[in-house]
Amino acid sequence: MLNVNGNQFKLLERSLDAANLRQTVIANNIANADTPYFKRSDVQFEEVLRKAMDGSISKLEGRRTDPRHIHIGISGQEVKPAIVQDDSTVMNNNLNNVDIDMEMALLAKNQLRYNTIIQQVNHEITMSKIALEAR
Amino acid sequence: MRLTNSFDISASALTAQRLRMDVIASNVANAETTRAQLVNGEWVPYTRKLVVLEPKGQSSFADVLNGKMEGRAGEGVKVSRIYNDPAPYKQVYNPSHPDADENGYVQMPNVDILKEMADMISATRSYEANVTALNASKAMITKALEIGK
Numbered sequence: 001m002l003n004v005n006g007n008q009f010k011l012l013e014r015s016l017d018a019a020n021l022r023q024t025v026i027a028n029n030i031a032n033a034d035t036p037y038f039k040r041s042d043v044q045f046e047e048v049l050r051k052a053m054d055g056s057i058s059k060l061e062g063r064r065t066d067p068r069h070i071h072i073g074i075s076g077q078e079v080k081p082a083i084v085q086d087d088s089t090v091m092n093n094n095l096n097n098v099d100i101d102m103e104m105a106l107l108a109k110n111q112l113r114y115n116t117i118i119q120q121v122n123h124e125i126t127m128s129k130i131a132l133e134a135r
Numbered sequence: 136m137r138l139t140n141s142f143d144i145s146a147s148a149l150t151a152q153r154l155r156m157d158v159i160a161s162n163v164a165n166a167e168t169t170r171a172q173l174v175n176g177e178w179v180p181y182t183r184k185l186v187v188l189e190p191k192g193q194s195s196f197a198d199v200l201n202g203k204m205e206g207r208a209g210e211g212v213k214v215s216r217i218y219n220d221p222a223p224y225k226q227v228y229n230p231s232h233p234d235a236d237e238n239g240y241v242q243m244p245n246v247d248i249l250k251e252m253a254d255m256i257s258a259t260r261s262y263e264a265n266v267t268a269l270n271a272s273k274a275m276i277t278k279a280l281e282i283g284k
Contacts (some may be wrong), residue, residue: 016279021208023275027141027268028209031148034155034261035188035212083206100264111271118278125283 012121018045018081019114025083026110029103036094040103045081052079139276140208145269147191147211152262154214155186159255166246169234178234181244183220188212220245 022043032038062072091097162183165171171181192210193199202209222245230239 020275023272024141024144024208027144027265027272028211030264030268031144031151031212032188032190032209033264034152034257035190038190041208083208100260104264104267107268107271111275114275115278118282121282122284 009121009124012117012124014080015045015117016114016121018043019110019117021081021083022110023107023114026103026107029098030100030107033096033098033100033103036096038096038098039085039087040098041083041085042106043081044084045079048082049079139272141272142269144209144211145265145272147213148265149262149269151186151188151212151214152258152265155188155258156255156262158184158186158217159251159258162246163248163251163255166244166248166251168244169232169241171244180224180242181246182224183222183244183246184217185220186214187216187218189215 022045025041025043029040060072062069086097089097091099165181168181170178172179189212190209191213192202201207224245225243226240227243228239229235229241232241235241
């Protein structure tokens with residue numbers, strides 16, 4: 001499975017995309033911390049991925065005979081990050097719900113997660129390189 | 136999705152907070168200004184200015200709809216306008232002032248220094264938070280450039 005085109009690598013790629021998108025969304029939340037009526041957003045990816053992998057999402061899946069067909073059920077290929085808006089809470093008098101401390105914590109967490117994934121990617125590449133050199 | 140999207144977002148917030156800071160500085164500087172503009176031959180004191188922040192790229196229905204459909208993150212923040220505080224001017228009894236009326240009262244600006252100071256701290260902290268976010272994004276991209284080294 002030491003293959004930069006393998007499933008493991010694709011998963012890491014997607015995770016990087018999700019972390020990147022989350023960084024953008026958190027930056028937007030922080031930028032709008034003083035904007036009246038603004039509601040914070042978040043990126044859902046890891047939970048969806050976990051559910052898809054441990055099979056708690058229904059296994060019933062529509063068979064697609066054409067790439068334009070609509071997915072029924074969730075297949076591994078279809079797990080992608082989604083932006084969700086949190087409309088349920090109020091933090092300030094101006095109906096804004098950005099908690100700056102929480103956003104900063106999420107920012108740090110996301111950065112660490114990103115660095116971890118990058119290390120994983122580098123590790124994959126190093127392993128492939130080692131495999132290529134064996135003769 | 137561009138790699139440097141989050142840079143633009145944080146930068147827009149830095150611009151907005153700096154403008155907010157400029158407006159606060161103007162309010163503090165003009166806290167005692169009794170002759171800001173001439174209206175019908177009478178001097179009117181300085182009026183406190185406030186900024187209105189608004190999410191960027193959400194000015195029309197089409198923008199919002201497209202953003203939602205493509206699953207885009209926001210585009211940052213902007214100052215949509217600067218408006219005058221409608222609060223009444225302060226009346227100060229000072230008969231020797233050249234702008235005093237016949238009863239000896241002078242109209243002073245509706246600027247409250249304490250409010251301005253609190254706003255200033257808020258703007259500074261928001262600015263710092265956005266600088267931190269910008270640095271975090273920069274560190275992430277630098278890290279991504281190390282892939283495969």
